[in-house]
Amino acid sequence: MKRTRRTALRIVQLMQSQEPSNYPGQVVIMFPKVPLVFDGLAGNVFELWLDGNVPTASTKNLSPGILYTFIIRQLGAGHHRFAWPSTCRGAMTINQKAGSTSIQTFVYKPADALFAIMPGAWG
Amino acid sequence: MAVAPDVHVGGKLDTIIAATNAGGVAEVGSFVVALRGYGSFVPEVDGEAVFARVSTEPNDVGADGTWAVWLYRNNLIEPAGTYYTFTFMDSNGDVVQTVAKQFTAAGDFQFGQLPPFDPSQPPPPLPPHLTNNWLWVIWNNPQFDGATVTTFGMELDGDVTATFVNAYPGTLYTFFLIQDATGGHTFTWPANIHNASSVPRGPQQALIQTFVAEAAGQSLYAVGPGTYYQL
Numbered sequence: 001m002k003r004t005r006r007t008a009l010r011i012v013q014l015m016q017s018q019e020p021s022n023y024p025g026q027v028v029i030m031f032p033k034v035p036l037v038f039d040g041l042a043g044n045v046f047e048l049w050l051d052g053n054v055p056t057a058s059t060k061n062l063s064p065g066i067l068y069t070f071i072i073r074q075l076g077a078g079h080h081r082f083a084w085p086s087t088c089r090g091a092m093t094i095n096q097k098a099g100s101t102s103i104q105t106f107v108y109k110p111a112d113a114l115f116a117i118m119p120g121a122w123g
Numbered sequence: 124m125a126v127a128p129d130v131h132v133g134g135k136l137d138t139i140i141a142a143t144n145a146g147g148v149a150e151v152g153s154f155v156v157a158l159r160g161y162g163s164f165v166p167e168v169d170g171e172a173v174f175a176r177v178s179t180e181p182n183d184v185g186a187d188g189t190w191a192v193w194l195y196r197n198n199l200i201e202p203a204g205t206y207y208t209f210t211f212m213d214s215n216g217d218v219v220q221t222v223a224k225q226f227t228a229a230g231d232f233q234f235g236q237l238p239p240f241d242p243s244q245p246p247p248p249l250p251p252h253l254t255n256n257w258l259w260v261i262w263n264n265p266q267f268d269g270a271t272v273t274t275f276g277m278e279l280d281g282d283v284t285a286t287f288v289n290a291y292p293g294t295l296y297t298f299f300l301i302q303d304a305t306g307g308h309t310f311t312w313p314a315n316i317h318n319a320s321s322v323p324r325g326p327q328q329a330l331i332q333t334f335v336a337e338a339a340g341q342s343l344y345a346v347g348p349g350t351y352y353q354l
Contacts (some may be wrong), residue, residue: 063254064274065272067333089352109257109332115352117297
């Protein structure tokens with residue numbers, strides 16, 4: 001039986017404590033199917049567990065001025081490819097190493113795109 | 124004069140613990156009432172520390188297994204939010220049932236007729252979803268107010284000397300500064316913003332940089348170097 005690959009996506013919405021805050025909310029975990037859509041209504045921190053290639057991804061429901069963080073983990077043997085959504089500008093090249101983590105934060109400019117606020121980090 | 128407990132709760136053990144065990148021997152049960160939900164405080168009524176007046180001595184339990192206790196109303200107890208748990212045990216000391224109850228009125232109550240209390244309900248309300256956390260600040264009125272939003276955009280149509288007010292300690296503030304189609308404009312950061320990167324001068328060039336407000340809320344410090352874009 002052929003094994004199908006499924007990329008697990010955990011969306012974690014972190015609580016901010018004061019007003020005005022970057023994004024008040026609660027922890028939300030989701031496991032959507034490919035193609036991947038990062039939904040700004042679900043959370044502002046997206047944790048992606050790569051156990052396969054992600055050839056396309058997109059975003060929706062992004063709020064102006066909100067910081068969105070992407071955490072991308074390489075599972076298994078690693079070397080899985082991830083195509084950033086076209087809305088992401090200044091996106092890093094993710095780490096290919098097995099077990100590695102790549103992380104980068106963006107801010108959404110209204111009616112425009114997600115702009116990385118800093119170079120990404122590898123771990 | 125101390126306030127007296129005015130909640131009288133009674134029941135019969137054999138409604139919870141079987142009258143006889145599997146061998147047909149009369150079952151002996153006991154129960155414990157505990158006050159919960161007072162956290163690290165000493166629970167008080169009218170300024171005095173209190174404990175539930177309860178006993179499981181045999182002489183307090185009738186031959187038919189009836190029991191009764193006097194309790195304080197939970198809305199009289201400080202801190203607010205307390206409740207009682209009733210734990211019933213069989214003759215082996217094994218817990219048969221634990222139930223939470225909360226009392227907000229004086230009177231006589233039959234235990235079995237009281238609704239259970241769930242200390243986790245209702246859940247706290249969700250905070251509102253932010254739909255717009257971006258504020259365009261006009262270049263010739265360059266005051267950034269940290270009490271409004273946490274992300275500011277500014278198009279530089281002229282030279283700017285900016286100020287920042289009302290920072291919330293621990294909050295991240297992001298600045299998106301863009302030269303107009305002409306470019307060449309200067310941007311002087313607010314004096315209370317530290318380690319800021321220089322704003323590029325080319326037409327439609329932009330700088331994004333994020334800062335965190337320190338504990339006193341007076342200054343902002345860069346969390347990393349700025350990032351440059353050609354728009």
